[in-house]
Amino acid sequence: MAIAGSRKSSGITNHVLVAIIVILWTVPTFGLFVSSLRDKDQLSVSGWWTALTTTESNNTGRAPPPSEQVERDGSFVLAGNLFAEGGSGTVVSFGTRVQNPNEFQAGQTGDIGDGVSLTVNADGSFEMVSPVAFEGSRGQRIFYRAGMPPRFTLDNYREVLASAGIGQSFVNSLTVTIPATIIPILIAAYAAYALAWMKFPGRALLLSLVVGLLVVPLQMSLIPLLKLYNDIGTLFGVDAKTYVGIWIAHTGFGLPLAIYLLRNYIAGLPREIMESARIDGASDFDIFVRIVLPLSLPALASFSIFQFLWVWNDLRVAIVFLGAQNDQLVLTARLVNLLGSRGSNWEILTASAFITILVPLVVFLSLQRFLIRGLLAGSVKG
Amino acid sequence: MERQLIGAFLAIVIGVGACALYYFASNMILDLALPFRKGGARAVRNQKLAATIRPWLFLGPALLILTVYLVYPAIDSLRLSFYDRASENFVGIRNYVWAVNDDEFRQSIFNNVLWLLVVPALSTFFGLVIAFLTDRIWWGNIAKTLIFMPMAISFVGASVIWKFIYDFRSEGSTQIGLLNAIVQGLGGEPQAWITLPFWNNFFLMIILVWIQTGFAMVILSAALRGISEETIEAAIIDGAKGPQLFFYIMIPQIWGTIAVVWTTITITVLKVFDIVLAMTNGQWDTQVLANLMFDWMFRGGGDFGRGATIAIIIMVAVVPIMVWNIRRANAEMEGR
Numbered sequence: 001m002a003i004a005g006s007r008k009s010s011g012i013t014n015h016v017l018v019a020i021i022v023i024l025w026t027v028p029t030f031g032l033f034v035s036s037l038r039d040k041d042q043l044s045v046s047g048w049w050t051a052l053t054t055t056e057s058n059n060t061g062r063a064p065p066p067s068e069q070v071e072r073d074g075s076f077v078l079a080g081n082l083f084a085e086g087g088s089g090t091v092v093s094f095g096t097r098v099q100n101p102n103e104f105q106a107g108q109t110g111d112i113g114d115g116v117s118l119t120v121n122a123d124g125s126f127e128m129v130s131p132v133a134f135e136g137s138r139g140q141r142i143f144y145r146a147g148m149p150p151r152f153t154l155d156n157y158r159e160v161l162a163s164a165g166i167g168q169s170f171v172n173s174l175t176v177t178i179p180a181t182i183i184p185i186l187i188a189a190y191a192a193y194a195l196a197w198m199k200f201p202g203r204a205l206l207l208s209l210v211v212g213l214l215v216v217p218l219q220m221s222l223i224p225l226l227k228l229y230n231d232i233g234t235l236f237g238v239d240a241k242t243y244v245g246i247w248i249a250h251t252g253f254g255l256p257l258a259i260y261l262l263r264n265y266i267a268g269l270p271r272e273i274m275e276s277a278r279i280d281g282a283s284d285f286d287i288f289v290r291i292v293l294p295l296s297l298p299a300l301a302s303f304s305i306f307q308f309l310w311v312w313n314d315l316r317v318a319i320v321f322l323g324a325q326n327d328q329l330v331l332t333a334r335l336v337n338l339l340g341s342r343g344s345n346w347e348i349l350t351a352s353a354f355i356t357i358l359v360p361l362v363v364f365l366s367l368q369r370f371l372i373r374g375l376l377a378g379s380v381k382g
Numbered sequence: 383m384e385r386q387l388i389g390a391f392l393a394i395v396i397g398v399g400a401c402a403l404y405y406f407a408s409n410m411i412l413d414l415a416l417p418f419r420k421g422g423a424r425a426v427r428n429q430k431l432a433a434t435i436r437p438w439l440f441l442g443p444a445l446l447i448l449t450v451y452l453v454y455p456a457i458d459s460l461r462l463s464f465y466d467r468a469s470e471n472f473v474g475i476r477n478y479v480w481a482v483n484d485d486e487f488r489q490s491i492f493n494n495v496l497w498l499l500v501v502p503a504l505s506t507f508f509g510l511v512i513a514f515l516t517d518r519i520w521w522g523n524i525a526k527t528l529i530f531m532p533m534a535i536s537f538v539g540a541s542v543i544w545k546f547i548y549d550f551r552s553e554g555s556t557q558i559g560l561l562n563a564i565v566q567g568l569g570g571e572p573q574a575w576i577t578l579p580f581w582n583n584f585f586l587m588i589i590l591v592w593i594q595t596g597f598a599m600v601i602l603s604a605a606l607r608g609i610s611e612e613t614i615e616a617a618i619i620d621g622a623k624g625p626q627l628f629f630y631i632m633i634p635q636i637w638g639t640i641a642v643v644w645t646t647i648t649i650t651v652l653k654v655f656d657i658v659l660a661m662t663n664g665q666w667d668t669q670v671l672a673n674l675m676f677d678w679m680f681r682g683g684g685d686f687g688r689g690a691t692i693a694i695i696i697m698v699a700v701v702p703i704m705v706w707n708i709r710r711a712n713a714e715m716e717g718r
Contacts, residue, residue, distance in 0.1 A: 018515050018525050021508075025529045025592065028543045031560060035546065047558045175390040182394055186401045191444035200437040204712070206445075211711040213452050215704045217653050219675050219693040221451060223686050224458035226679070227469070228450075247393070252451025255444055284436055285409040313536030315656045316676070327386065332538045336660050339542065346546060346558070353542035357535045364534035368527065375597065376604050 029357075036354045039151040040347035054147040056092060058101050061142045063126070066134035076130045082144060083124035094120040094144035101143040112140075120144060156351035164342075166352050168326055169334040173312060173359075175243055176322070176330055180250035180311045181304050187251065188258030188303070189266075189296065193288050195259065196267035197274060207263070213256040222320050225249065229321065241323040249321050250314075254307045261306075261377050265299035266292055302374030305367050309360050331356045401443065408439045456697070459690045467685035477691040487692070490669045496583055497590075497654065497670065502647040504591045506640060509598025513606055514628055516599075526603070530596035537593070537656030544589045545661060550574040579667040586668060589657050594650065598643045605639035606632060645703050652696055671696050 035048040046055045061082035069076045082091065095103030096112045104110035109119040120126040120142065128140065161167040194200075195207055233240030269292065277287050293300075315332040322328040329337070335349075335356055342348045364371065412435060416428040466473050481487045512529055516522035532540060549559030553572055557563040562572040576582045609632055617631045633640075655672035662668045664677065675692035678685050 022525045022528050032543045047563050179394045183397050187443045190440040194437045194440035198437040208708050211708045212704050215649050217696050219696050220459045221455035223690050224455035252447045332536050335538045353539050357539040360534040
């Protein structure tokens with residue numbers, strides 16, 4: 001087939017172009033993932049693309065004070081290990097001036113003035129030898145350059161799950177998302193069936209309303225609803241920010257899309273099936289439950305993925321309708337807080353962000369075809 | 383934590399159960415009140431009456447929630463925009479006058495226009511090109527999945543990802559942000575990208591383009607596949623090559639879909655808020671309307687009048703798209 005050939009066959013440029021685009025699109029996420037697994041000391045001093053190479057950094061150590069010197073063969077010796085107080089790796093070079101940590105190579109014996117010689121070995125152990133007794137109260141400072149072998153660890157994840165509150169927020173996000181995904185489906189399915197197959201005055205008008213509401217910006221709803229929630233809270237003496245509140249809010253914001261998607265799907269079901277059921281004496285309720293619902297499963301799946309991703313990734317509604325305390329802060333809100341308070345601690349941010357995007361990514365990769373089907377069925381959401 | 387999860391689970395069971403029960407019970411009551419299976423003149427009348435009532439039983443909950451969560455708030459926002467910060471005193475159009483004269487608001491309008499010009503255009507363009515290119519190679523679907531993937535990532539998550547790329551360390555130290563490392567590698571001077579007024583807007587826009595391109599690609603790819611084989615075959619016989627085929631034969635046939643993608647992304651852009659909040663919170667001249675509105679909702683205890691005013695202005699920008707959508711949907715439904 002000439003056409004099939006022309007659509008599939010393509011030059012090398014085509015492959016290269018797509019490869020470049022794919023790399024551009026995936027590198028940001030990949031970098032985040034690699035970084036989240038790196039040792040936090042390495043992460044802060046070198047780019048993630050060097051994660052597989054040895055990281056070199058400049059450090060400072062200090063020899064013990066002269067009071068600890070020992071006499072040996074007529075010389076005075078101060079010995080110790082640069083890594084004794086934490087740190088690890090291999091010493092590459094060292095020196096005694098901050099400007100030049102590369103003065104001597106590791107293993108060499110360097111003359112550092114006044115007849116004093118200093119030897120630093122790769123493992124960090126050092127020895128200072130002097131013909132006369134060391135004086136003064138503080139030890140000599142030693143500047144060195146050390147190489148750290150690549151190190152990957154899950155420590156960052158352990159830390160954010162336990163102490164940065166990401167674990168708790170993960171549960172909060174689940175608490176918000178699951179009911180806020182399931183509740184709208186049922187309500188929308190009934191409405192969609194009515195709009196597709198039942199005759200009543202004002203049907204066209206209602207459909208237009210639903211289509212119109214699809215694009216109404218959420219911003220329009222926030223202030224009046226915040227006031228409404230506060231009023232209800234005061235009236236009944238309950239907390240205005242509750243999970244029930246946000247479930248119904250998300251239901252409301254998700255309904256137009258749900259009704260629209262499901263109506264289009266249900267309206268496309270074959271008329272004959274419903275009519276023969278009706279002749280057999282089935283009521284609309286029976287038809288809906290026994291025939292329409294099972295047949296609409298693909299559309300229901302599409303919508304639930306949409307709604308799930310949307311609610312999980314939402315920040316705006318969560319900030320307005322949930323409190324800022326630990327047991328109500330969802331992942332997105334927590335992440336924004338961390339950006340403010342731990343803005344330069346990339347080991348925290350990368351691990352937290354990755355946990356945040358993990359669930360949607362899994363949902364996305366496993367159910368992609370339903371998502372695409374939903375998108376194609378016409379999606380514009382407010 | 384366990385209690386919370388159990389609570390959520392119970393909520394699902396009770397919530398869904400209550401919904402299901404409502405539909406079941408209301409229908410049963412209707413059937414009992416207006417029996418029609420026994421026949422006779424009365425049955426005919428009952429059946430008609432039931433058929434009139436039943437749609438509203440099906441629609442009831444949806445209409446109630448839509449009214450409370452979308453219709454009423456839209457109207458109330460309009461009302462509140464004419465009231466003061468505590469929504470107590472009528473102030474006429476004072477909030478609108480304030481907006482027009484406020485520097486931050488003007489800045490937001492300017493930035494929003496920039497976003498509206500750049501993001502839909504770039505996303506649609508990239509989406510179209512990628513859809514075209516990936517359709518012609520055997521690993522196209524894998525490529526598409528990878529490009530589509532950012533769609534699943536929250537705006538906040540995406541902001542962290544890109545903030546890491548834009549990360550800046552003072553000159554001389556090792557750059558751990560990819561962009562600055564590249565700039566330095568090419569001999570340039572590292573910059574604190576997101577604090578450079580005007581240009582920082584573009585660094586924020588890239589994030590949204592990165593997310594939305596996948597969406598555009600998926601829709602446009604389906605549209606490209608929908609083009610009839612004969613048209614393309616005829617064009618090839620007439621000697622059309624790759625780019626010609628693309629620009630003169632394929633694109634004109636999918637204008638409708640391009641318009642849908644463009645407007646959908648336009649609406650997303652109008653509401654963009656999370657990215658700006660997470661990256662700069664409007665500092666360094668990056669404020670946009672949606673974030674400004676949010677700011678006024680809570681700033682200094684909240685000024686609902688000004689917040690509502692900004693919401694209305696966003697809404698006004700959406701109305702033309704809304705009308706176009708409704709017309710399109712109506713035309714489609716009449717075609718059925």
